[in-house]
Amino acid sequence: MAAEERTENPFRLLPLPVLGALTGDPDAALPVCVLSALWWAGAEALDDLMDGEFDARGVGMTASQTMVAATVCLTLLPQTLIGRIGLGAERERFWTRELTASGMRCAGGQLDDVDSSGVLSWRRVMVGYAGKTGAPYARDAVLSATLAGAGAGSEELRGWRVFGELFGVLRQLANDRAASTAREDADLANGTWTLLLAYAAETLTPAELAALLDAHARAPDEPAARDAVWNRLRRPDLMAGYNRRITGIHRRLSALLHQLARPSHHREQLRRLVDASATTALLTVGDGVA
Template identity: 45%
Template sequence: MLSVLTQPPSVWLGRVDAEALAGVEAACQDHSGLLRAGLSALLDRYPGSVPSRLFGIAVAGALTGRPEEAVPVGTVSRLWWAGAQALDDLADGVGEVAGEVVTPDGKAVLLAMACGTLVPFAVIDRQPLPPEITESWRRTLLGTSIQATAGQLADLASFDSPCTWAQVIRSYRGKTGAPYGRDAVMAARLSTDDPVTLRAWRVFGELFGLLRQVANDAAHDGSGIDEDLANGTLTLLLAHALETAGPETHERLLRLRIHARRDLGARAELSEALRRPGVTSGYADRIGALRDQACALLDRLAPASDHRDLLHHLLHGSARLAVAARP
């Protein structure tokens, strides 16, 4: 299915990587030393080889049949995600730059911020685009970066937040939906300036990112569930379990969630409760509804094509991964 991009995913990812490195070189041409080496090391450490990261390129293909026009969108996304992943790792404790372990208040923070914010703006400014598209891309990058930052901050503070389906949806739309919404809008802006259409593509991108997040929650045959419980992270699966539980079970799940951060027994018990068929079947239905909403919106936004089929394929794949964990 990924072959509809006219070249294998590895070729597109290679093109995006080359453009990202060129962006680093251009941005750092007057700054030798750790800045250039550190940014290159971040790109090496976070390779961004997930096919879904070609999302913006696929959107451009679905709209115009010319996916290559959105390679700069993929480049901005590649740099942004490397910086975001580095900051996420640092928030969990320590990070590494060029083989050197550094604390969160060290140079790794500066490099992660430069990679995720400053260099992407430099990449946009290097593109031979009409000024109005350049300005639109800059506004989109700034706005969605702020949205993603707010979502990530809410996620880090989520242990004290109400664990409801609506609350977690808002968090996911921010921390993961925003960057995919950015890619969708930037790619769509190459062919339209209609604000209603661009808003719709942003919503579609946010839904796509939301499904990518729930797929990530269930990564590694469900072990991601245990990692989230240890971190006290709000997840849609936990929210669903709490909202559909009876009063006694609800209170038990809340108690287990509190203890699961430090008590392996409580974590295992809560993990088992979340994997019970009565919980997972209802969760699968709700994830399927989100997938169907995204697919219906896509069909309204883009004409039938192989590239639109590819986006459907990625949506369905994310939904399947999200509910793949079994008891």
């Protein structure tokens, strides 16, 4: 899954400032935060199982038990929560549909994440990011907006969905940037197509790209190939172009936020979350070159 960073993650408290920006009362979004925490617990457990990082001794459960628990966290517990918080019949149906639809989008993004067949492109990888990490954040923003009275199908709700999705993409980009060396890069170890790799695919000459993709295919098994990919992707001219793409996402999110919410302390909190994510995602010259 190459999941966005875990535990005590303030960015996953997005529902609080979203609802605060709309109503001035963030506390009413706590049920959305609980639903989100349950869902992420299940997603992270599955992530560890898929990536071979599951620690049965540390977790205190077998892999089979963890699979069952993760499934419950992803589906049954959030559904049970929705049925118990007194949303009213119409809103309860919407929340249930949203939980299911976002889960399906995330699953689709995960499937894209492990599929390295076909043509590598920015658009293709962006669609995967918008699913695997964007969909959960979009869900949380949308559910929060409904608590402020936004109706299903409204322009306001569509705006918050786009905001949450792009914010999730930015969070995934920040996570992509987390490794400080090639040996720490889980995406290289797993052969994952990232947006940085996709940007390189659209920038390099055919010969350069062929060499890069060959090294990337060998990277999971060959440390030297992993170093070669890492260094190639951190060439200053390529990093500058990639950073411009990140800056474009940042600007779009900032503009959208100003359209969706009036000036307030809570909107400022959202802006800081967006700014921090963009800053963390940017590459810098000399970043951990092997």
